[in-house]
Amino acid sequence: MNFLKRAFLSVKARKGKSxxxxxxxxxxxxxxxxxxxxxxxxxKSSDLARKQLGADVTLQVDMEKLREQxxxxxxxxxxxxxxxxxxxxxxxxxxxxxxDQIKGxxxxxxxxxxxxxxxxxxxxxxxxTEEETESTEGASRMGGGMAQGDxxxxxxxxxxxxxxxxxxxSEIVDGEHLTDEDIGKNVAVIEQTLAxxxxxxxGDTITVTNPQDDSISIELEIKGIYATTxxxxxxxxxxxxxxxxxxxxxxxxxxxxxxxxxxxxxxxSATYYIDDPADMEAFVAQAKSESSIDxxxxxxxxxxxxxxxxxxxxxNVASFSKxxxxxxxxxxxxxLGLIVMMSIRERKxxxxxxxxxxEQRWKLAGQFIIEILVVAxxxxxxxxxxxxxxxxxxxxxxxxxxIASSETTSTPESFRGGGFGKGMTxxxxxxxxxxxxxxxxxxxxxxxxxxxxxxxxxxAVISALLPSLSVLRLQPKTILSKQD
Amino acid sequence: MGDGIIMSSLLALQNISYWYKxxxxxxDILKNINVDFNRGIFYTIIGPSGSGKTTFLxxxxxxxxxxxxxxxxxxxxxxxxxxxxxxxxxxxxxxxSYNLLxxxxxxxxxxxxxxxxxxxxxxxxxxxxxxxxxxxxSAEQARQKVLTLSGGQQQRVSIARALCCDADLIVADEPTGxxxxxxxxxxxGILQELAHNEGKCVVVVTHDQNIAQTSDVVVRLSKGSFxxxxxxxxxxxx
Numbered sequence: 001m002n003f004l005k006r007a008f009l010s011v012k013a014r015k016g017k018s019x020x021x022x023x024x025x026x027x028x029x030x031x032x033x034x035x036x037x038x039x040x041x042x043x044k045s046s047d048l049a050r051k052q053l054g055a056d057v058t059l060q061v062d063m064e065k066l067r068e069q070x071x072x073x074x075x076x077x078x079x080x081x082x083x084x085x086x087x088x089x090x091x092x093x094x095x096x097x098x099x100d101q102i103k104g105x106x107x108x109x110x111x112x113x114x115x116x117x118x119x120x121x122x123x124x125x126x127x128x129t130e131e132e133t134e135s136t137e138g139a140s141r142m143g144g145g146m147a148q149g150d151x152x153x154x155x156x157x158x159x160x161x162x163x164x165x166x167x168x169x170s171e172i173v174d175g176e177h178l179t180d181e182d183i184g185k186n187v188a189v190i191e192q193t194l195a196x197x198x199x200x201x202x203g204d205t206i207t208v209t210n211p212q213d214d215s216i217s218i219e220l221e222i223k224g225i226y227a228t229t230x231x232x233x234x235x236x237x238x239x240x241x242x243x244x245x246x247x248x249x250x251x252x253x254x255x256x257x258x259x260x261x262x263x264x265x266x267x268x269s270a271t272y273y274i275d276d277p278a279d280m281e282a283f284v285a286q287a288k289s290e291s292s293i294d295x296x297x298x299x300x301x302x303x304x305x306x307x308x309x310x311x312x313x314x315x316n317v318a319s320f321s322k323x324x325x326x327x328x329x330x331x332x333x334x335x336l337g338l339i340v341m342m343s344i345r346e347r348k349x350x351x352x353x354x355x356x357x358x359e360q361r362w363k364l365a366g367q368f369i370i371e372i373l374v375v376a377x378x379x380x381x382x383x384x385x386x387x388x389x390x391x392x393x394x395x396x397x398x399x400x401x402x403i404a405s406s407e408t409t410s411t412p413e414s415f416r417g418g419g420f421g422k423g424m425t426x427x428x429x430x431x432x433x434x435x436x437x438x439x440x441x442x443x444x445x446x447x448x449x450x451x452x453x454x455x456x457x458x459x460a461v462i463s464a465l466l467p468s469l470s471v472l473r474l475q476p477k478t479i480l481s482k483q484d
Numbered sequence: 485m486g487d488g489i490i491m492s493s494l495l496a497l498q499n500i501s502y503w504y505k506x507x508x509x510x511x512d513i514l515k516n517i518n519v520d521f522n523r524g525i526f527y528t529i530i531g532p533s534g535s536g537k538t539t540f541l542x543x544x545x546x547x548x549x550x551x552x553x554x555x556x557x558x559x560x561x562x563x564x565x566x567x568x569x570x571x572x573x574x575x576x577x578x579x580x581s582y583n584l585l586x587x588x589x590x591x592x593x594x595x596x597x598x599x600x601x602x603x604x605x606x607x608x609x610x611x612x613x614x615x616x617x618x619x620x621x622s623a624e625q626a627r628q629k630v631l632t633l634s635g636g637q638q639q640r641v642s643i644a645r646a647l648c649c650d651a652d653l654i655v656a657d658e659p660t661g662x663x664x665x666x667x668x669x670x671x672x673g674i675l676q677e678l679a680h681n682e683g684k685c686v687v688v689v690t691h692d693q694n695i696a697q698t699s700d701v702v703v704r705l706s707k708g709s710f711x712x713x714x715x716x717x718x719x720x721x722x
Contacts, residue, residue, distance in 0.1 A: 002596065002599035005599075006596065014587065350585055354600070356545075356577060357572070357577075357596075357597050358569070358571035358573070359568075360568060360572075475547070475548060476547050476571075480547070480579070480583065
């Protein structure tokens with residue numbers, strides 16, 4: 001192993017050049033390690049975010065296809081296009097709940113009804129209107145002649161995973177949530193204001209009638225009472241049923257029953273909750289290949305907007321840092337290769353002497369590789385010590401830039417320059433319902449260091465081997481006579 | 485010459501020719517040379533500048549290959565032995581320009597050569613120091629970087645390096661060129677001793693007529709051809 005000894009002697013003897021190589025190699029290693037650490041941290045953060053957030057997939061009517069179908073039917077009939085709702089078969093929707101990726105689900109069926117045994121909450125303007133149209137017995141009529149109820153019935157499987165309850169707009173104040181155990185039962189969760197106005201309590205019953213067919217009515221036992229902070233929209237105030245206090249949650253079976261016999265065993269839509277957004281595509285693919293759902297009529301809408309919003313900046317940083325790794329590795333190998341090449345060409349004479357002494361060519365190449373590996377090991381040590389600090393600085397800088405950039409691009413044009421647009425409420429102006437990840441816990445892992453060592457070794461071997469090959473093919477006499 | 489040394493042909497240059505091209509013209513350096521070198525004999529190769537002495541030595545030590553002909557070591561073409569292996573195991577070279585490794589000490593230069601050639605000496609360092617002292621390098625000088633030594637001292641280190649390897653063939657290109665007369669005589673004495681007492685084949689290229697006179701056989705090169713003269717007919721005949 002004489003060439004090993006020579007390599008160490010050479011590194012020690014050529015202090016200046018060795019220090020220059022250590023400096024260049026350290027810069028390369030620090031940047032590569034920073035890139036790798038940022039990638040790892042970004043992956044860790046996005047994995048965590050993914051698992052925290054989950055994702056949901058909604059099974060609903062494919063409105064695009066429905067519109068096309070309506071248009072083709074209307075052109076055949078020569079009349080105007082008419083919207084016809086297409087309910088989803090519950091059994092088909094239930095098939096998907098058995099898939100591995102699912103952590104929860106909710107089925108929805110909504111309708112309106114006429115409050116028969118109680119008075120709905122009315123706004124100040126609707127009182128006079130209703131007095132004038134007493135003959136309609138509370139049912140208001142839409143432009144198309146469709147009767148509209150004065151309470152809205154939101155059929156669900158679970159109330160606790162309904163959006164209003166999830167985002168704490170609504171909260172149960174008495175009684176219990178609706179669950180899948182209530183399916184088939186005529187129970188309801190009503191709003192506190194409605195309950196107080198009508199002296200209703202948990203255990204009492206209310207009756208709701210179909211606004212189009214007064215022969216269909218259901219009696220609902222109050223299982224829970226909720227309070228809502230929702231104020232509803234201005235337009236909703238024109239319709240009594242749209243007032244938030246008049247929203248009654250019922251099992252989807254009850255809502256379907258009120259809609260009429262045609263809707264028995266059907267729902268409007270279903271939402272499936274998935275643990276990991278990464279499984280979303282697999283879930284949709286499995287549903288399309290295995291379920292009995294007619295995907296010509298219905299579609300599965302994957303929603304990972306929150307996840308994308310949350311991890312967008314860090315994914316951009318990760319992608320950028322990946323490019324840093326590639327760029328620095330290649331540029332570093334070239335720069336280092338040139339330095340080593342110059343050094344090896346200067347050492348032609350030494351190679352000639354050693355070849356004249358009968359040293360084998362592979363051992364000479366080995367000596368140069370060992371020399372640069374010694375430099376690489378020292379540089380790796382420096383990178384390990386300083387890499388975390390550099391990586392943190394770089395990632396903070398990149399992340400801040402990305403966050404600023406994503407905020408700029410996700411804000412509508414009219415928001416810029418200060419105040420909100422005309423008629424914009426503060427609720428509508430909030431651009432995000434989740435906080436973007438604005439911090440990365442960057443620290444070099446063993447895997448990062450292992451990868452860095454591999455990249456470093458590869459750079460070292462390539463940068464030493466290629467230039468030495470050009471010299472090693474020469475005969476010792478050629479080298480030595482040129483030296484003389 | 486010591487008793488019991490059996491002289492046999494060690495190295496043979498057979499029909500050797502060497503030339504190079506200059507402005508599309510062939511310039512002959514050596515032309516159809518046939519010389520045998522035997523164990524136990526101290527050879528000198530002399531001739532005017534440009535007569536092909538250094539080329540001759542380069543071919544004999546496998547630093548280069550002839551354009552025509554073959555170099556045989558114990559009857560075997562050195563190309564078949566392998567040029568690197570031949571240089572490693574069978575020949576020691578003393579260069580005119582020393583060719584020492586500048587980042588090493590004198591001692592390290594010698595031990596490095598011993599390690600490369602797989603010297604059989606158990607304590608390489610001690611043997612190297614002994615050889616360095618034999619050529620006039622003190623223990624203190626042996627531990628100095630070679631670049632801090634004078635030209636003459638570097639030449640001694642170069643000679644010690646060749647002596648330390650166990651090769652039967654020692655070739656030297658102007659080994660005493662940078663040495664004072666006394667040291668030069670000492671070095672020549674060592675080379676003679678290696679040939680006569682240890683049965684080595686010593687081939688020295690020189691301009692120095694004194695060295696040529698002390699050698700056993702003189703190979704005179706001129707215009708690509710050669711003549712061989714014996715100073716020690718008794719030994720050659722025996």
